[in-house]
Amino acid sequence: MKSLRNITSTYIAGIAFLTMLLVTSCKKEYLDPSRAKTDVALGSSQGLTAVAIGLQRVYSLNRTGVMFNSVAANGFITNELLLLNAGNVPELQLSTGGVAVDGTNTILLNLWTSANKIVYDSDLVIANAAKLGDKGYASGLIAYSSIFKALAIGNMAQYWEKVPDGTGTNAPFITRNAAFTKALAVLDNALTTITANPISTAFLSNIPSDVNIINTIHALKARYALFSGNYPLALTEANAVDLTKASFLKFDATSPNVLFTVISSNNVFQPLNASLGLNGIYAPDAADKRIPFYTFMQGSPAATLRMKGFAALTTSPFPIYLPGEIILIKAEVLARQPDLPNALTELNKVVTKTPASDLIYGLGADLPALTGSYTQQQLLDLIYKHRCIELYASGLKVEDMRRFNQPLADRKRNFFPYPFPERDNNTNTPADPAF
Template structure:
């Protein structure tokens, strides 16, 4: 019954999703329920959140795996007829404002932020504060993820979503806004715990509180706030997982478009696209987790892991990511704490798959970096392996100062669709 309710509500919510056509950003559909009707009820708001999740997973999360994988050499292009992917695979100035996938990521991330803001505002007016906390918490997760995507891909981000000629701020301001949204949600939940009624209505698989702290740790790290990153990471229960679940009617987007077709991209090989100096050990069990071998039909290496079936769940965060955030936070202190940094790093290096909530484990002997630089190199290496195709590698390459020769873009150009409708759109980055 729950799934039927969700599908029915979602089908009536097209009015609340951005339909950005031409120069004017028009978010209404005269044939659908009005936003006032839908946003005034708890069940209506749940339907909106279900729709937001679908928009995020099918467009933003999928686009990040696609674009980041190709520009950072995690994957290679199979079919040059895929125009957007060919631009990413070529890199440099070949990636321009005509890129359809980037345009879709930009529009969809904006849509998620806009709809999430509507949910958060409307939920705050509900009389059931425990139910409202759940709505605000989950909508804030999707909002923060989308802001984080835009901050990771573009040099500047819009200050306001849903208006013409929005102004822009530095992408670090974007991360700060994502963190602020998370903090507001945490405060709301601390004041009124999420009700069991909402948890029953929430799409299965999502752990709201752990995800909020995990994303706060992620974006504090990306903002170079290592004290804040460590504090947030320490709030995450590593025995828990939080995932987007899929079903036949709403399949895993990467499996549906990539794995099942073998017509877009596949893993480079067992190196996962890393240079020899940081490539995975041959006995690293994360390689067969993320890849599988086709001994008959090329390419030999194929996607596995979170993209091997239509119903395979995709994580919102990774337990190993949290340990690596802690390790990096210790390593980047003004006086590096090598002891604790190495302890956290080796939690990932030595972890057995059976001891990870997501089944990811290198199962290798511990490592013993001698200097902070050595420790950071091992953290980078393990982030690339542990978080393969998560969409975070491009940000990591910039943060760790990897040579630009290892990637094909640094930041992305703005879609022509945005530039044509917004006179304030910034100049494109050179690379």
């Protein structure tokens, strides 16, 4: 199986060239100094592949990417994470919460800038791939880029009340719900393209094979349909996901998992506690085997709690979605219909799953099945609880807290302020939220 590093080396010259041309800035213009040269590079399948592979690098491979900053920002404001060193000012702001979080926060700036960079580059690939003669290769480029574009839009919509509608100068803003709808449209276009022209094997051999394109598109559609309140679509898309297939971001010794890099330093953050920041009716059961999956004790003379799971090793994969997330989407949609018996059936698939039966990641609660009768609210409370545990440090919890009507007092921010560079360069930037 090819790694991102190995594939990237194939296109290193193309990426280096395009990096010079597609320069990022605080503005979302990403203008290059030589439009003609860029047009030549983007007119070839090799050049477009270089940009497409670059999307994954921008998303996941360092502390400026969407992956790390989403996990960190979400983790602090939802009490998943404990700050270890108050000298880390951006993390301190988020850990403190409230008005301490402002437009100077570099975690939020990195998340915002990287997400917009991905949207910009994805648009380049999608628009120029459609012009290629090899439609099967073009289909792969469009589908692969659409995944990262949808992830970028979706992440911004989870954290900000409004999201830029495009990446041009003074881009207008749309509501977060409209942004989720836009992400769904991006994914719909990818599916339509694939249906018309199946992805070629030539394309699949040139990109990281760990991203299962078809399943990921359906999984993300299920996620963003759920977030936007389109429950019938969420259920349809969740049912379309093959839960035996993995889709993740792969790392190796030369391109390490950034979460591992941060956690291993033991100087930035770790899990808040062995209950993953949950308490009351949401606290994990003592026998829940997902707790030792996500946490462990290490150190001397006094051992301290450390993050494990998808931050355990340099090479630990980071799932784009978990099978458990898809099952819990089904459970939630059924509970809200309400179809409580079938919702409980789906929920129990997560509750009773053993680590050994999860052949992809080894993640399982291994608890007795929930039995008896539950009200709709009781079942929704249980679904929320198991989402918090199953999807720990995934960057999704704050969205869940809003959707399940958790008290504002249980989180340190509800939405984020807009980064100052955006406000300084875009007169359409909305007012910051009060909390």
